[in-house]
Amino acid sequence: MIKIKNLSKKFGSTLSLDDVSIEFHQNDSIALMGANGAGKTTLIRSILGYYHPNTGSVLVNGLDPIKERQEVLKNISFVPQLPPPIKLSIDELIDYIEGSANVKREQILHYANEMKLDIQFNMHKSFFKLSGGMKQKLLIAIALAGESNIIIFDEPTANLDPKARDDFYRLLDRKQNNKILLFVTHRLEEVEALVNREIYMDFGKVVSDEKI
Amino acid sequence: MKNLWLIAYLDLKESIRAKWFLVYSLVFGGLIALFFIVGVTESQVMGFSGLSRLLLMYIQITIIILPIFILITTVRSISGDRDNHILEYMLSFPISLKQYYWGKVIGRFITVYLPVVFAMLIAIIYGAIKGAEIPWAIFFLYTGLLFALSSAFLGIAFFISSFVKSSEVALGIAFFIWIFLLAFIDIALIALMMQQRFNEELIIGIALMNPMEIFRVAAISLFDPELTVMGPVAFYILDTISQMFFVLLSIVYPVLVGLLFAFLGFRIFTKKDLV
Numbered sequence: 077m078i079k080i081k082n083l084s085k086k087f088g089s090t091l092s093l094d095d096v097s098i099e100f101h102q103n104d105s106i107a108l109m110g111a112n113g114a115g116k117t118t119l120i121r122s123i124l125g126y127y128h129p130n131t132g133s134v135l136v137n138g139l140d141p142i143k144e145r146q147e148v149l150k151n152i153s154f155v156p157q158l159p160p161p162i163k164l165s166i167d168e169l170i171d172y173i174e175g176s177a178n179v180k181r182e183q184i185l186h187y188a189n190e191m192k193l194d195i196q197f198n199m200h201k202s203f204f205k206l207s208g209g210m211k212q213k214l215l216i217a218i219a220l221a222g223e224s225n226i227i228i229f230d231e232p233t234a235n236l237d238p239k240a241r242d243d244f245y246r247l248l249d250r251k252q253n254n255k256i257l258l259f260v261t262h263r264l265e266e267v268e269a270l271v272n273r274e275i276y277m278d279f280g281k282v283v284s285d286e287k288i
Numbered sequence: 289m290k291n292l293w294l295i296a297y298l299d300l301k302e303s304i305r306a307k308w309f310l311v312y313s314l315v316f317g318g319l320i321a322l323f324f325i326v327g328v329t330e331s332q333v334m335g336f337s338g339l340s341r342l343l344l345m346y347i348q349i350t351i352i353i354l355p356i357f358i359l360i361t362t363v364r365s366i367s368g369d370r371d372n373h374i375l376e377y378m379l380s381f382p383i384s385l386k387q388y389y390w391g392k393v394i395g396r397f398i399t400v401y402l403p404v405v406f407a408m409l410i411a412i413i414y415g416a417i418k419g420a421e422i423p424w425a426i427f428f429l430y431t432g433l434l435f436a437l438s439s440a441f442l443g444i445a446f447f448i449s450s451f452v453k454s455s456e457v458a459l460g461i462a463f464f465i466w467i468f469l470l471a472f473i474d475i476a477l478i479a480l481m482m483q484q485r486f487n488e489e490l491i492i493g494i495a496l497m498n499p500m501e502i503f504r505v506a507a508i509s510l511f512d513p514e515l516t517v518m519g520p521v522a523f524y525i526l527d528t529i530s531q532m533f534f535v536l537l538s539i540v541y542p543v544l545v546g547l548l549f550a551f552l553g554f555r556i557f558t559k560k561d562l563v
C-alpha cells in the first residue's frame with residue numbers, strides 16, 4: 077500500500093506537487109492522467125524516493141522510500157518515461173539487475189520473448205544502440221520479470237507499435253492480481269479495459285479520482 | 289559488498305570501451321614510446337641517466353596532465369548520468385546508494401590508475417631488455433605517487449560531480465581547479481616571497497597544502513638535493529625534513545584529501561534529490 081500525505085515538491089519557483097494526499101491499495105489498477113507538466117512524473121519519482129519533499133510524506137508499505145530505499149524498492153518495478161541511454165550491453169545490464177534486485181535472467185528472457193524482442197541476438201550490443209521500441213520492450217520485460225507487487229509505468233507504450241502494445245496489455249492482464257498497478261498515460265482508451273481507477277492531475281494537484 | 293564490486297566492474301568495462309579511455313591510454317603509452325624513440329635513456333645530462341631520467345620526465349609530465357584528464361573524464365560521471373536519466377532507471381532497483389557511489393569510485397579509480405602504471409611498467413621491461421639498470425626505488429616511489437595523485441583528483445572530481453547541476457558547469461569547475469593548483473598558487477606564493485613580508489616556513493607550508501606541489505617535490509626527492517633543477521621549495525623541504533617522512537607525507541596526504549572529498553561528495557549525493 078502506498079500512502080501519500082500532504083506532499084508538496086517545489087523546483088525553484090515551480091510547485092510541481094501541491095499538497096497531494098492520496099492512497100493506493102492492493103488490487104488498484106490506476107490510470108494517472110493529466111496535461112504535460114501536471115506533476116505525474118514528479119509524483120512517481122517521489123514514490124521511488126528520488127525527491128526530498130518540501131512538505132508531507134510518502135510511505136510504501138509503511139516505509140519511507142528515502143530512508144529505507146532498498147526495502148521499498150524490492151517491491152517496486154518501474155519503467156521510466158524515456159528509455160535512458162545506458163551504455164552497458166544488455167548482458168551487463170541484466171547482470172546489474174540480477175545482482176541488485178530479485179529478478180531472474182530466465183524470467184527476463186522469457187518476457188522479452190513474449191514481447192517479441194530478439195534478445196539473444198542483441199545480447200552484446202549496447203543498450204542505447206537498440207531502437208526506441210526495442211529499448212522499451214526490454215524495460216517492460218525487466219519490469220514484468222520481477223516479482224514486485226507494485227508496478228509503475230510512466231507512459232510505457234509511447235514507442236511501441238500497435239502489435240507490441242497488445243502484447244504488453246495481454247501480459248499485464250495476467251500479472252494483475254494482488255498488485256498495485258500505476259500507469260501514466262495520455263490515452264485512456266488504451267488502458268480502459270485494464271484499470272479500475274482513474275486519476276487526473278493538473279498544476280500539481282489531484283483534480284479527480286474515480287473508481288470504475 | 290557483492291554489489292559494490294559488480295558496479296565497479298561494470299563501470300570499468302564501460303569505461304574501457306569508451307573513446308576517452310583509448311585516447312587516455314595512448315597518451316601515456318605514447319609518452320613512454322616517445323622517450324625511447326628520442327633516446328632519453330641514452331642521454332647523460334644533469335647527473336641522472338638511463339631509466340631514472342626517463343621515469344623522471346614521465347612523472348613530471350604526468351603530474352601536469354593526469355589531473356586534468358581525471359577531472360574532465362570523471363567530473364561528469366554522476367552529473368552526466370543524472371542529466372540523461374540513467375540514474376533514474378539504475379537507482380530504481382534496490383541497490384544501496386553507498387554501494388552505487390563507492391562502486392563507481394572504485395571502478396573509476398582502476399580505470400585511471402592502471403594505464404599510467406602500466407605505461408611505466410612497459411618502460412621498465414623494455415629498458416631491462418635493452419640492458420639498462422632498473423631504478424627500483426624510483427619506480428616504487430612513482431607507483432605510490434601516481435596512486436596518491438589519482439586518488440586526490442578522483443576524489444575532487446566525484447565531489448564536483450555530486451553537486452553541479454549540469455555537465456558543462458562541472459567541466460568549467462574542473463578546469464579552474466586544475467589551473468589554480470597548477471600555476472596560480474605558485475605564482476601567488478612567489479609574489480609573497482618576494483615581498484619578504486612572511487617567513488619562508490609559512491609560505492612553504494602553504495605551498496605544501498597543494499597536492500600538486502607535494503608531487504613535484506616528492507618526484508625529485510630521491511635525487512641528489514644539490515641538483516639545480518629542484519628549485520627553492522624542494523631544496524628547502526628536503527633540507528629540513530627527513531626524506532622518509534616526506535615521501536610518506538607525499539603519499540598519505542593526497543590520499544586523505546581524495547578520500548575526504550569523495551566522502552563529502554557521497555554525503556551530498558545522498559542528501560540531495562537523486563534525479
Ligand SMILES: Nc1ncnc2c1ncn2[C@@H]1O[C@H](COP(=O)(O)OP(=O)(O)OP(=O)(O)O)[C@@H](O)[C@H]1O
Nearest residue numbers: 087090092110111112113114115116117118119563
Ligand atoms: N528536476 C526538475 N527540475 C526543475 N523542474 C522540474 C523538475 N522535474 C519536474 N519539474 C517541473 O515540474 C513540473 C511537473 O513536471 P512532471 O515531469 O512531473 O510533469 P508530467 O505530468 O510528468 O508531464 P508529462 O506529461 O509531460 O510527462 C513541470 O513544470 C516541470 O517543469
Ligand SMILES: [Mg+2]
Nearest residue numbers: 116117157230
Ligand atoms: Mg512525465
